Amino acid sequence: KNEVEQSPQNLTAQEGEFITINCSYSVGISALHWLQQHPGGGIVSLFMLSSGKKKHGRLIATINIQEKHSSLHITASHPRDSAVYICAVTGSARQLTFGSGTQLTVLP
């Protein structure tokens, strides 16, 4: 069993839809990251969370430490949101462990 599990693996949505990507982890963490990776490889850090909720524009990230679960929400999705979204956690050894990513495609 992977230490970081994401769901769904693939997600196709229509422009304007509300999107949720889920992440569950099985280890103790000091932080959880949501990352966005576009074709070609570049990764952008969207959020870093250790508790509660953060919002940036149309993106919202939440984390429940007791349940070891986090969600990334995208409101009013747009085709430019199409990318791979990756959940990653920083464990006690400061090592970053990644989920396998969610491929999001937003259709116009």
Next chain:
Amino acid sequence: ETGVTQSPTHLIKTRGQQVTLRCSSQSGHNTVSWYQQALGQGPQFIFQYYREEENGRGNFPPRFSGLQFPNYSSELNVNALELDDSALYLCASSYPGTGEKLFFGSGTQLSVL
């Protein structure tokens, strides 16, 4: 724009050769980590350097080694390349004051033939 630059962007090597990948971070980014990302998979942690010392390592053999320099640049060296080393190699840096926010480079795509 993350301020982290990797070079080269693409590289082709043959099995058994050695390769050096480079990463240039922003001034003050005293922590750098390297990751290997195979096609269709999430990145895997290779190692991390803090103030020029390795302070964490993933499940990679010793032929993967690294260096971090005082000018906030770093290197990933891979000896005796194998076909399975073909992947995207990413570096990420961070600096005090941002918690553990990471700044990623765009990666080096390595193909081993």
